[in-house]
Amino acid sequence: MSRYRVLLRKRTVKDSYQEFMLSRVYCASTIGVDARLIEVEVNRSGGGMPKYFLVGLPDRAVSESSDRIDAALKNSGAEFPDGRITVNLAPADLPKEGSAFDLPIAVTLLNVSGQIKTDKLEDTLILGELALDGKLRAVKGVLPMAVQARDKGLKNMVVPSENGPEAAVVEGIDVYSFEHLTEVMEWLRDEDSHERLDVDVKEMFRQNGEGKVLDFSDVRGQENVKRAIEVAAAGGHNVIMVGPPGSGKTMIARRLPDILPPLTLDEALETTKIHSVSGLLPGGKALVTDRPFRSPHHTVSDVALVGGGSIPMPGEISMAHNGVLFLDELPEFKRSALEVMRQPLEDGSVSISRARMSVSYPSRIMLVASMNPSPTGDWYDPADPGGASPSQMQRYLSKISGPMLDRIDLHIEVQKVSYDELSSKSKGESSATIRQRVVEARDLQTQRFEGIEGVYCNAQMNTKMSRKICTLDETSAQMLKKAITSLGLSARAYDRILKVSRTIADLEDSEEIRSNHIAEAIQYRSLDREGWLG
Known part of the structure; x- marks a missing residue:
């Protein structure tokens, strides 16, 4: 076998290895009343002692997410992947705050460890805080995040049920709201497991003023x-x-x-x-x-x-x-x-x-x-x-x-x-x-x-x-x-x-x-x- 073929084979094997061990999910963070798209990147490498690293200027709430994610995964029938895990929130020079990164990090860990296999992550924005039992809790700033996701060409948005109507107000993006992490896993595995959420904006304005007592x-x-x-x-x-x-x-x-x-x-x-x-x-x-x-x-x-x-x-x-x-x-x-x-x-x-x-x-x-x-x-x-x-x-x-x-x-x-x-x-x-x-x-x-x-x-x-x-x-x-x-x-x-x-x-x-x-x-x-x- 020629040297060229050996190098080609090594590069192909390495590329497939990295494809399996690297995963990326889209999230968002607010700056003022606008939002900025954030990429949640997870790299998993075998060998050595299990370690977990979170980088990208996370605040205290984001830094504490690993314990919430670990408990939520186990209580949802999944496992926290072993090995050396590095989570990067890009762009790295932008401060990240809040608990909206729990769910996207959890989904990325499931994908990088092979517990879910899906092609939906490339055009989906994912937001949500995780409770220890896997339930999804509401987060702040969902509306500007939905606007940003639509403007960036993303097709889908996954949010907690309580945030669903707020995100669905934005036209041009399909919103899916869930109560539990297991529902998100089911949707990622099966495209038809949940229907998108629709709201009637005209009806919201029609109800405006009902029940008012001040005149x-x-x-x-x-x-x-x-x-x-x-x-x-x-x-x-x-x-x-x-x-x-x-x-x-x-x-x-x-x-x-x-x-x-x-x-x-x-x-x-x-x-x-x-x-x-x-x-x-x-x-x-x-x-x-x-x-x-x-x-x-x-x-x-x-x-x-x-x-x-x-x-x-x-x-x-x-x-x-x-x-x-x-x-x-x-x-x-x-x-x-x-x-x-x-x-x-x-x-x-x-x-x-x-x-x-x-x-x-x-x-x-x-x-x-x-x-x-x-x-x-x-x-x-x-x-x-x-x-x-x-x-x-x-x-x-x-x-x-x-x-x-x-x-x-x-x-x-x-x-x-x-x-x-x-x-x-x-x-x-x-x-x-x-x-x-x-x-x-x-x-x-x-x-x-x-x-x-x-x-x-x-x-x-x-x-x-x-x-x-x-x-x-x-x-x-x-x-x-x-x-x-x-x-x-x-x-x-x-x-x-x-x-x-x-x-x-x-x-x-x-x-x-x-x-x-x-x-x-x-x-x-x-x-x-x-x-x-x-």
Whole structure:
């Protein structure tokens, strides 16, 4: 036999040996609200003492997976392979975290040891945490992982049953959900052992709103406040309500999401991604179809509010993306926490940089804040010696910085509700009626800003756009000039009034901004007036 033939034979034998001893499975890891495809590679070599190596920057949860996998395999009628086992999570320079790697590593071990033989692993993404008895537990971030798998051309996705509906929302990839490791082994051996999971996205949106008990018809009185909230919803404006305790500020704020336009599918997917990577998506729920409403306590930390941590996670402002962030008792929040919100409110996203990675979370929200007019809780009354003085009220209000207040379009004074209004049996307009007007106004804005990236409503116009779009006739311009001069309105109030007046005109389906629109918008800038405290 020639030397060439000997070398060829050795190479062929070696290649077949390596083919049997090396296996690869696709998994995924989240970075921000997006995902990155991860290859789980397992190499098994005989001889020497049995050893298990896990490399590729695993965190504590991933490093502890070998004990879970060992018990799960044995309790599922399989065996942990012997020999020298090396598991590599590629790319090796990307930190890996979480328990989603349990199932893909277990499947790779079964394949490399010959306990299963399948050709499905080449185009399948596998995710799942293993219990010691082999059951599959849900993991975080399945939706962005499903999107990434589809975009990379994979055909199948294997997930725990609890994550199944979430993954099945993504079109273009077949999702198979399982309760136990043995079911996954059966599916890998027999293609027809389980059917793919399908969900009806339209039905999810149709069920949106069923069982809700909050409605604007339950709010007695406060017609001027409800009107201002309608304007805010129609233009996507940030709003602050100033009034004494018990005047209905929180009650009204909690009903605001129900008059906002329904979520589109793209918005629902964006919102669901954030809740998914945070692990806050309710079990078995596939999609967030309601606009979020987040109301953190005033003791919230900077990191909890805007996001961050050693391993960056979304904060409350991102959890409220496409919805409402309600800050009750605004002056009680730490000033540092409020100040870090300024950039996310302006840009619609939060950028977090750490030594190992930089991530960005969306934060396009409506900010709704409420506060008392003074430390004592009531308005300034010269006849009340026990009340707060103007200087005390000014110190209380000064806890909110000018730049922060600059990002709030509507200032609403909320008065106490009278007995007659409280005892009245007549109901006001329902949330559905108000929402219809809001949706019609938003439709006008969608047409107006078509083709302009990052602008979806009047509140998102920059100064240049507002000056171009919000043109005034002579009467309206003179009225605004007089207000700026006589009421002592600040310069920052000018653009805010223009934007709000444009929204008021949209609610009336008016192409032009008229003087009555300007007059109403001026009323919503009370905190800018000199001497407004009395």
